[in-house]
Amino acid sequence: MTATRPTKKQFETLEFIKNFINEHGYSPSYREIMNGCNYTSVATVALHVGNLIKRGHIIKRDRSARSLEIVNASDVKSVEKNYSHELIKEIEERFKSLEKEMSDEILNEVYVLVGALKILGHVDAARAYAGRINNISRDIA
Structure with missing residues (x-):
């Protein structure tokens, strides 16, 4: 159209x-x-x-x-090129922190960062991280 x-x-x-x-x-x-x-x-x-x-x-x-x-x-300038690499690094750092010590605060930060990844258009990556979050959440319960 x-x-x-x-x-x-x-x-x-x-x-x-x-x-x-x-x-x-x-x-x-x-x-x-x-x-x-x-x-x-x-x-x-x-x-x-x-x-x-x-x-x-x-x-x-x-x-x-x-x-x-x-x-x-x-x-529109591509924002994802500027921020997605940094965002993925932050998410990976939070997952490493969760492996060392389980924390609701860090888990909440991961949720927010993965949501930002989805907003930037990286839906598949966000889904992959969501799977990791679900596995961690099950381990907590």
Whole structure:
């Protein structure tokens, strides 16, 4: 499906979303879009986002928060190249710590880091780590 040209307001919203993702590495919330584009209500944001989805400029994953993605990936800098390697190193370090000493705090950190990996688009790696987490959780119980 080819994207239909956005209206002026939709274009401003799309540009804000692109810039936010480039700067932060994750998509903005509707409230952040509202504030960033100087809209007066979240409903206005929802309307523009809905129309951008219909026109093929963005997609939204599974009714989850911060799940807006730009359809043309070349418009967004690749954050995963910057952070995924560091993230995987952090996850591996936490697993090593769990092998030495079982800790709920470290296990919670692993859950968060694996979730971040999934958000960055490394779903298969996140699933693999989730399997390791499940094995550790079973050992605790």
